[in-house]
Amino acid sequence: MWLHSSCFLEFNIPVPTPFLLMLRPRSGRQQWVAREQYVLSPSVPVVEFTDSFGNLCQRLVAPTGKFSVHTSVDIETADASDTAPGAPFVEVQHLPDETLPFLHPSRYCESDRFTEMAASIVAGRAAGYDQCTAIVDYIRNTVRYTPGAGQQIISATELNELGSGVCRDMTHLGMACCRALSIPARMVVGYLEGLEPMDLHAWFEAYVGNRWYTFDPTQASLQGGRVAIAFGRDAADVAIYTQFGDPVDLLSMYVNVEQRPGPPL
Known part of the structure; x- marks a missing residue:
């Protein structure tokens, strides 16, 4: 099936604050990323790296004031997870x-x-x-x-x-x-x-x-x-965001997942 998934985060930043984000899915055996969008407001420089578990991570410094992160992805995935009753223990x-x-x-x-x-x-x-x-x-x-x-x-x-x-x-x-x-x-x-x-x-x-x-x-x-x-x-290991230094307020968070009839055009 095809899914359109999105996540919106909005923060109030008291002082410039380093963030580590983990919001980008990657293609693999059970999912295929066809299209994605990643918007920071206001826009700031970002450095991306892959951690020891293969996760896509983004480093940035959020400026003072309201700061938002909006991600969305069109992705192909199975409509149910595989099961295997009786699958053996691996020594x-x-x-x-x-x-x-x-x-x-x-x-x-x-x-x-x-x-x-x-x-x-x-x-x-x-x-x-x-x-x-x-x-x-x-x-x-x-x-x-x-x-x-x-x-x-x-x-x-x-x-x-x-x-x-x-x-x-x-x-x-x-x-x-x-x-x-x-x-x-x-x-x-x-x-x-x-x-x-x-x-x-x-x-x-x-x-x-x-x-x-x-x-x-x-x-x-x-x-x-x-x-x-x-x-x-x-x-x-899997926090979608980690901020360092003085606490920040998470003003709002919104997640949406919708099934799509086919691949994005």
Whole structure:
């Protein structure tokens, strides 16, 4: 399917402020970027680089006053994520080198604290994809999803204690449990067609059956087109914007995802 996705951010900048943005999706195995637009107002010099996870990042200094970022993209993607019940566990010694960073504990995914819990959740399940499904089902059935309530990032351990969180937090818990079972798991931030309420969304991918598969603790199914913007070990790696220095006010944020009948002309 073809999707048109857009994001608008407006800030009030008290003093010139360095920013790191991560708002450009890249073409890959599951998506193809046909057209994109990236508008800064007022216009300022930008330096783009690719981080260690392959994400497209932009560095800039926002001037004093109101400053806005507006991005949009026309992109071709599948109308549902692939599934593979029974896809096998890949032994660590056979994993590709690039998957290894996603096995370790990270700031918000304390996988070393979930060994017993993860083993209990997946008891009786075939190693690999079916274990990931059991983890997602457990989170969906035991954690209350509260979209719009997550101003502060919380870790997998904190979510496990609180019992409620946003998509980002539930993703942390899913990844921590997967990594506790030696299954590489990485966070994805992007757009999801039909998400209610519409916003940026977080889910995770796990490496089983010799490829990455999508898992989403907040959604009952994997239907709907997805646009991946950024990949990382946890929320610390995939923030769509990071500002440095004095705090700035985010005045407004707007996300829109629409299905298009065909490719852009």
